[in-house]
Amino acid sequence: MDSFDAAAKLRLTLAVQEPRPVLTRGGMRGLALLLALTAAACAAAPPGPVDPGPPQPIVETVPYQEILTPVPVRARIPARLGVDNVLLYYRTFGTRVWTLLELGRSGQTWQGTIDCLEVSTITGPLQFFLQWRDREDRLVAATGSPSYPYRVDVVYRSAQGPTALAGEPPPWRCADPADCPPGLAGCPQYVPRRPACRSDEDCGSDDYCAWDGYCDAVTPELAAR
Numbered sequence: 001m002d003s004f005d006a007a008a009k010l011r012l013t014l015a016v017q018e019p020r021p022v023l024t025r026g027g028m029r030g031l032a033l034l035l036a037l038t039a040a041a042c043a044a045a046p047p048g049p050v051d052p053g054p055p056q057p058i059v060e061t062v063p064y065q066e067i068l069t070p071v072p073v074r075a076r077i078p079a080r081l082g083v084d085n086v087l088l089y090y091r092t093f094g095t096r097v098w099t100l101l102e103l104g105r106s107g108q109t110w111q112g113t114i115d116c117l118e119v120s121t122i123t124g125p126l127q128f129f130l131q132w133r134d135r136e137d138r139l140v141a142a143t144g145s146p147s148y149p150y151r152v153d154v155v156y157r158s159a160q161g162p163t164a165l166a167g168e169p170p171p172w173r174c175a176d177p178a179d180c181p182p183g184l185a186g187c188p189q190y191v192p193r194r195p196a197c198r199s200d201e202d203c204g205s206d207d208y209c210a211w212d213g214y215c216d217a218v219t220p221e222l223a224a225r
Contacts, residue, residue, distance in 0.1 A: 053078040053108030059130065059143050062163040064153040067121045068174040069162045070113040071152050075130060075143075079108055083132040083140050086110040093124025093154065097216050098146065116174035119154055126152045 058076040065071045077083045085105065089098035099118070103110035119126065129144030144150045164170045195215045200208045203215035210216040 051079065051107035051109075053080075057081075057141075057143065059150070060165055061128075061150060061152055062165065064155050064158065064163060065119065065126075066158055066162050066173060067119060067123060067154055067156055068116050068176060069119060070116045070171045071119055071126060071154075072111070072113045072165050072168065072171065073103065073128065073130075074109065074111040074165055075103065076109050077132060081132070081140055082134050084135045085133050087131045087133065088112060088114075088128055089131070089146075090114055090118075090126060090128035092118065092120060092126050093122050095210055095216055099217075113171070116171075117177070121176060121178075123154050123156055126154050128152075 054076045055078065057078065060074040060076075062072060073088055075086055077086070086103045088101040088103055090101065091098050101112055101114065103112040114126065114128070127149035129142065129146065129149045131142045132140045134140050162170045162173060195203065196213055197203050197209040197215045198213070203209055204217075207215045207217050
């Protein structure tokens with residue numbers, strides 16, 4: 001029993017006398033350098049994945065649309081082209097001038113709709129073309145042109161109903177303002193984009209009275225084309 005106690009005391013004495021690691025000034029500097037390098041590496045970490053877009057530009061629309069129903073347009077453009085915004089110029093059947101619509105952006109996808117009241121109740125081809133511009137508003141490229149635009153046939157009714165882009169729900173058809181004119185009790189208050197007219201004198205100095213009885217603004221950039 002005495003020999004066991006002596007051995008235990010010896011182990012305890014050795015454990016107490018075992019040297020403990022000491023962090024010197026040089027060790028502290030090394031630790032600080034390691035922490036600094038770690039922080040720099042975290043700060044320099046590459047950003048998350050960026051949408052590169054498709055290999056080639058893609059423009060999508062619908063082949064036809066019912067009257068009083070929005071016409072959707074979507075463009076996917078490669079990031080390497082440096083496009084910052086996409087402008088859509090459209091005109092409905094029978095009008096001479098082009099109306100400007102800027103598409104909304106999400107990554108390398110630009111998308112928008114031609115308003116249902118702009119589509120109106122006039123059947124016939126709705127035409128549009130696109131211009132792509134960079135951050136300095138310089139023209140990068142265009143798809144379609146005033147001479148060779150995209151075409152969407154506006155029809156009165158379709159057996160398939162209103163059409164939509166792939167992956168999108170069918171758009172709602174607007175109420176016909178003729179069935180519920182603005183100002184009538186219980187009818188929605190539409191804000192007309194084109195004032196009614198009987199002659200050019202009823203429109204502004206730069207506008208004219210179109211064939212459908214509404215003022216159209218002459219776009220200077222396109223009036224000479």
